[in-house]
Amino acid sequence: MPTHLATPRSQILRRLAFLTFAPFLALPTRALAADSADAVEAAYLADLPVVLSATRLQQARADTPGSVTVIDRHMIRAAGVRNIHELFLLVPGFQVGMHTGNRPLVTYHGLSDEAPRRMLVQVDGRSVYSPYFIAGVEWNQLGVDIDDIERIEVFRGSNSAAYGSNAFLGVANIITRAPFETHGGSVRYRAGDGGVNDVAVRVGRRLGEVDLRLTAARNQDNGFAGINDWRKAELATLRADWAIDHNHVLEFQAGWTNNDLGTGKDDNATDPERSSRVTTSFGLLRWRHVPAPDEEVSVTWYHQEENGHDRYGLSVPVPPRQSGLPVTIAIPFDFDYGFRAVRDDLEIQRITSPAAGLRAVLGAGMREDRLTAPLRFNSAQQVRSGVNRAFANLEWRASPHWLFNAGFMVEHNSLTGTSLAPRASANYHMTESQTLRFSVNRSHRSPIAFEQKSSMIFTNSAPVVTPVMTIPAGTPISQTFRPSPGLRAERVTTYEIGYLAELRPLHVSFDARLFLERARDLIEMRLERSTVGLVPRDNTRYFANSGEADIRGLEAVATWRPTTGTWLTVQHTELRIDGPGNPATASGAQPSAWVANSAPRHSSALFGAWEFLPRWQVSVARRWVGGMSWYSDTDHRVGAYRQLDIQLSHRLPAELLRGEVSLTARNIDGDEETFAPGASWWGSRIFGTLQVEF
Template sequence: MPISHPTPHAITLRALVALTLLFPSALPARAQLQTPDNSPDEAAYLADLPVVLSATRLQQASADAPGSLMVVDRHMIRASGARNIHELFMLVPGFQVGLHTGNQPLVTYHGLSDEAPRRMLVQVDGRSVYSPYFIAGVEWNQLGVDIDDIERIEIFRGTNSAAYGSNAFLGVANIITRAPSETRGGSLRYRAGSGGINDVKVSVGERLGNVDLRITAARNHDRGLSAINDWRTSELATLRADWAINHDHVLEFQAGWSNNDQGTGKDGNPTDPERTARIANTFGLLRWRHAPAPDEELSVTWYHQEENGRDRFALSVPIPPRQSGLAVTIGLPFDFDYGFRTVRDDLEIQRITRPAPTLRAVFGAGMREDKLDAPLRFNSDERVRHGVNRAFGTLEWRAAPDWLFNAGFMAEDNSLTGTSLAPRASANYHMTENQTLRLAINRSYRSPTAFEQKSSMIFSTSAPVVTPLMTIPAGTPVSQTFRPSPDLRAERITTYEVGYLAELHPLHASIDTRLFLERARDLIEMRLENSSVGLIPRNNTRYFANSGEADIRGFEVLATWRPATGTWLSLHHTELRVDGPGDPAAASGAQPSGWVANSAPRHSSGLFGAWEFHPQWQVSIARRWVGGMSWYADAEHRIRMFRQLDLQLRHRLPPELLRGEVALTARNIDGDDETFAPRASWWGRQVFATLQLEL
């Protein structure tokens, strides 16, 4: 049943609410730091180290962080040629990136996933975009930020629940947007290319008194993967305003709206036909920050976000005699309504202080409430509520110029699973002026989503059905596809790691190595059972259980040479071994197997480089080698090893002609690749041109 693709349409700006950033978004890539005693030797040692914010909530050098971080800055983002934010994780060691469909990206770290990765936390300026409503964790098309407004992405590789709570089970990505003060004036982007790529973005920045603000509106459109109804039209409008009340008081505000119209369903499928679905999101964030002195700050942050999904269609489903028990095939009418509405409110207070010359600390508390309306998924018109109260703290102690110790914790009271405590301890030893050895141990948890614990999907007839033997009234239950799992516990993971970081400043190079053992227990997996609920019994009704475990061990190495802002070369390699038999993580009907062993490639490598060979010209290349893996448990879904090659050529326009640049990008140019399952979907070559103008 073919359907026509809608043409890209105009962006509509709707009423938005308030908000802002958890962390300052415009920090220099290098910062001057000193030890508490202002030792000139220590100050010189730290002078050129990159500053990061996402490891402990404290501003610190990478060498002082209790884990490995990779920073993807806006120069790297531009050179990568990425249209979508999820594509940037292809540049990071240990990540698996794929496409279930062209409008459903998959991103996970160290495997343990299926078609709905849910074990990594993603934040935009401190606002969590982890969506623990249904099965998936991050809706990559609903982040509410345009890729050109990003200053950098700080990616903490490894568990970090001690700083960010239970959703930071395998890693944290903190997306930090550009400050409005850096984006004054106007800008325009237009992109077009193969696969129906047709993108446009307009941004305007102004200063009004003591307020810097930026408004961005964008729309991206493409036809998705080949031979699948997975086209996508994504729209967004965002506002950010920073008000410097005085030298130590700042009020930050953000608001946004996004909308995704996308193709879904399958040609010829009687219960999942080709159709159009829509998901819309609005958010607002407000933050007050008071920083009277260095290492002294008090902040209060509140954000509100709503997500609305629309996916409704009516069908008459044929039921053969072997299922119905009748002598003839009957048609049962259904009104499938997968629509939903979710509302989240989050309030947090945080204090950063230096209680002693050798100590720094951050502590705080917060509360979050999620409200869900999804009658079909929970078999109820009642609103499902989920609340989390939290308290956290981190203490950093510089015991000597060469030694730094860090201890942190997050205590959470979750309405679904009760109370948990996630601690962290680390020690960083600066062996020489340029080399650091790190030892760390973490314990983290992931609470089940409301869907995992409370889902109850029972399909009922929408109208009466008259058969030769009986009359089936409207509202009669027919079958059950999900049943509740009330006894679910939180997943837990304990991570041990040894890290080595070398900052070779004279060579403009760095080497970051991580050796790790991650022991995951009580993993939540989807199981199958017989069900007699409804007219038609099933042998594949889904439920969830804490039946999985995995031991993840291996190492990652990232080497970077960057002699200039626009010229660099980075190489990374990951070796992974995932062990621990369990039951299938997807509803494939397979028998119990060691699915975790295939959930990540054993070997993966990447190269990413750019060369600014002329002040107005830059060429960049990204190359990946990824071993075979399986997003599902069974052999039918195992994808082969693949390679990916991306190239881009950028030209800065002569200022006397226009202020801006043009770029030609070719992605995946070395052939089609399987991204999710053999023969199910192929990611082909993409070629597109981009025009960026500064107005």
């Protein structure tokens, strides 16, 4: 333990930080602090171990078994983003796009389509990996306001050993601010072109031994030009931390989101322009007992529900060549894409130090998902799936130079059976400031219920009378998805060599990661001819373990950060992906090398901020991204693009008003395609933000 933590005051500060944020560490800062406070905070941040996402243990970055990118609150504010998913533009190896103006796409190292599902995202330990349809993370339903985030820890690489299935290619832990930091009130208003009209209100109080924070927010915009993709996203969240005594803490969180979205196309007979709605509610309860340093027992339970509303009626003309009848007939449909998804998750975890130089975390948990989506599963019955898990991670400091991490996760999934995800790594501390890392791990992703059990059969909502026959109501007309029994879990084996230099006297760090990721049994969407229904289809979809990919490359990040408000980060990623696959737009008998183009071969970024005068800051983000394809090798090809974002912000004088005003310009170097040519575009956006605290 560093000697500066030996003083009673430092021990108290460390204990408070640990109690407040465990199992996720979030260090106390103030967003609008003065320069002198920032300097003190910089020293505090530099000395404490600040990474937890790697093994569930608090660790210095030099001790983790993989590369971790930390986006703290100062960086979030300087980035000038309205939406959380945009922050992943700051992380090497990530691809960020928009299917439409209200459907974000975020993936790591490619292998994705319009519904990325190979990365795990958590908010304070609550998984937001959706259990329904195809998508992995529903970014519009995270249930956290961007100003309530303390930091985001992104583990770049597979991590099923610590977090189980779905931590297939990476893990992002979104850590919110402790309520004791947000006493008082805050109002934020943002307006700009494209219909940007956002407002947020936060209130924090202390009632006895309980710290509370209540946040309400609404983000609204018109989406992309020429597309029905407007959105109005609303949320309300509550967090309460109760320090029962010096080593017991009870944390409660609750939240609600409502998203009204424009969807559909103006020239599509079965997918017309319309509005849809998705609501989410959740509750989380966590008890922690910390009897001594490096000792903790925690129990976490959360419950969440998601409800989708998207229903409309249409009469669809079917020509003779499709129906086989002598005349064109109009078939009435009642399209109801509504769903209800309920999740309960319970986990117990213990952190202990059994001997000198040894630290361990042990735990077990269970999760159950219950889905009701009659159209997607061709049944009004609930579709249930469950996961039971047990995990352990051990850190052994064998000598001043060598540190070893080992861990595993055993999961039993009701859909795919039992799987084991092991990991081992060795960190060699060449000097106090330089570390070499060697690691290998196996991760997996279990298929979600839709991939295995989907059965979308459309029936007519009323009888259809023709000259030759009458089609009764409820007759199967066509099938778009059929079940895919026997799907296995995807698996990936990762080999990594890393180098980390932290030159604190120079305020410089350098992180490099050389990796090989061998992905096998990838679940891909395939096509076949279906004879189900009056109108047979040649493109009925199903899923199969037909994909494989070898991903190799290099990620390098260099950062100079003399203060919390001034920094410069330069990063570069080289990726090569090899392996056959089958895109949804091709016949299952015609393999295509689409995986090779599912991520750009080259991408670079620069992100910097400069406090050039007291209370004044300018920040710039510049990205160079190579061409790629989100799915099909041709239909969804996106060319190389550049993106430039600039923000100017000013902290208001405290004697006038405590707050900040900023002007942000996003993507000011021109429109760029983000998913499919001619379908969706990055547009330049300029907006102003006023935030006042009291």
